[in-house]
Amino acid sequence: MKPPQPETPLSRPAAEPLIQAAVDTGRMDGEVALRLAANIHRPGLLDALADGAFASKQRMKGDRITVSRNVFLPLTNLCRNRCTYCSFAKQPDSPEAHTYSLEEVSEVVRGGVATGCTEALMCLGDKPEVAYRSHREWLAERGYGSTVDLVREACRIALEGGMLPHTNAGILSAEEMETLRPLNASMGLMMETTSNRLRGKGMAHFHAPDKDPAVRIRMHEEAGALRIPFTSGLLLGIGENDAERVATLMTLRDLQARHGNIQEIIVQPFHPKPNTPMRAVAPIRDDEVVAWVALARLILGPEMNVQAPPNLAPRMLERLARSGLNDWGGVSPVTVDFINPEAPWPAMESLRTLTKASGQTLKDRGPVYPDWLLGRPEFFDPKIRKHLLRLATDEGYARRPTHQSDEEAA
Numbered sequence: 392m393k394p395p396q397p398e399t400p401l402s403r404p405a406a407e408p409l410i411q412a413a414v415d416t417g418r419m420d421g422e423v424a425l426r427l428a429a430n431i432h433r434p435g436l437l438d439a440l441a442d443g444a445f446a447s448k449q450r451m452k453g454d455r456i457t458v459s460r461n462v463f464l465p466l467t468n469l470c471r472n473r474c475t476y477c478s479f480a481k482q483p484d485s486p487e488a489h490t491y492s493l494e495e496v497s498e499v500v501r502g503g504v505a506t507g508c509t510e511a512l513m514c515l516g517d518k519p520e521v522a523y524r525s526h527r528e529w530l531a532e533r534g535y536g537s538t539v540d541l542v543r544e545a546c547r548i549a550l551e552g553g554m555l556p557h558t559n560a561g562i563l564s565a566e567e568m569e570t571l572r573p574l575n576a577s578m579g580l581m582m583e584t585t586s587n588r589l590r591g592k593g594m595a596h597f598h599a600p601d602k603d604p605a606v607r608i609r610m611h612e613e614a615g616a617l618r619i620p621f622t623s624g625l626l627l628g629i630g631e632n633d634a635e636r637v638a639t640l641m642t643l644r645d646l647q648a649r650h651g652n653i654q655e656i657i658v659q660p661f662h663p664k665p666n667t668p669m670r671a672v673a674p675i676r677d678d679e680v681v682a683w684v685a686l687a688r689l690i691l692g693p694e695m696n697v698q699a700p701p702n703l704a705p706r707m708l709e710r711l712a713r714s715g716l717n718d719w720g721g722v723s724p725v726t727v728d729f730i731n732p733e734a735p736w737p738a739m740e741s742l743r744t745l746t747k748a749s750g751q752t753l754k755d756r757g758p759v760y761p762d763w764l765l766g767r768p769e770f771f772d773p774k775i776r777k778h779l780l781r782l783a784t785d786e787g788y789a790r791r792p793t794h795q796s797d798e799e800a801a
């Protein structure tokens with residue numbers, strides 16, 4: 392079927408066969424996705440899109456939605472980049488600048504274990520030692536040659552304490568990823584966008600060399616070559632347009648076709664933050680989040696794990712639950728979302744209740760999805776796989792260190 396031209400309006404009856412073709416074939420072309428994105432305001436079209444994406448998700452994922460109970464360890468909030476939407480990164484002279492000691496890592500890990508968490512999310516700024524002498528000195532005083540050395544030690548502590556690390560430390564070299572692989576259940580880097588336009592003057596990534604799309608694609612390629620189970624994603628609302636969103640999803644689909652190591656794709660809406668250059672930018676509308684979760688599902692196909700963070704579109708959760716996602720991502724009973732501190736996590740029990748109200752069941756996973764853990768051993772170093780299996784049920788879901796049931800731990 393030849394897709395209609397982007398400038399032609401699209402009604403629901405005209406859109407339905409295009410959506411159904413994507414459900415049937417397990418993929419959607421970029422031109423069709425772009426056309427649908429441009430018409431989501433038309434009567435009934437968003438519903439048709441979400442229904443199609445939900446049908447696609449049901450084919451491979453069934454009635455389950457997963458969640459990972461985690462702790463968030465922002466090992467350092469120093470960063471060499473200055474993305475204009477970010478409130479996480481601090482300058483070294485800020486009273487809020489902080490780099491974790493190993494004692495602090497241990498303390499958070501103990502809190503995670505006590506509350507039934509299995510995932511230790513190591514999330515931090517990009518290579519602050521390149522920009523800040525004070526951070527280089529802080530590292531050297533403790534015997535670290537780089538921030539990655541600190542990450543490695545923090546991963547060891549998490550593993551010894553009974554949790555499974557997932558590291559997102561920004562741009563890493565292949566060598567750095569290789570040394571982290573045996574200590575990590577999975578790793579990640581949000582692609583965010585493949586738009587070079589956003590690196591231009593006045594745009595979100597002008598002062599962020601690590602947001603150069605070529606650099607991010609290179610790291611995805613290298614993680615693929617190293618067979619690292621990888622999390623990536625699309626960031627919505629930082630100045631990109633629909634065509635750039637589609638191009639980002641297409642790039643992720645191509646990477647997955649080449650390497651097969653992308654375990655999940657996050658569709659994450661940007662929330663404007665006070666005291667940032669983008670504080671006055673209008674937040675992305677909730678119905679747009681639904682539309683892009685649905686388009687991500689239809690572009691990436693029924694096999695991909697598609698995730699939307701439940702704290703970033705709290706008014707739309709029931710609708711989101713039926714828009715093609717099969718995962719709510721990490722939710723913590725212990726730590727806040729340090730990237731979006733204004734957005735509290737929903738209580739696990741309310742997430743369980745609303746998932747049930749959508750006709751689906753919430754299941755707890757670790758940082759690795761059950762089918763990856765049980766069916767793709769080649770993606771894991773034997774050392775880390777031993778830890779993964781110890782913290783998994785026979786079906787590959789999370790086995791809590793404290794042996795709590797889902798309801799007890801909610």
Ligand code: SF4
Binds near residue numbers: 473478515599601
């Ligand atoms: S968004 Fe990430 S890379 Fe950009 S400034 Fe913040 S911490 Fe650094």
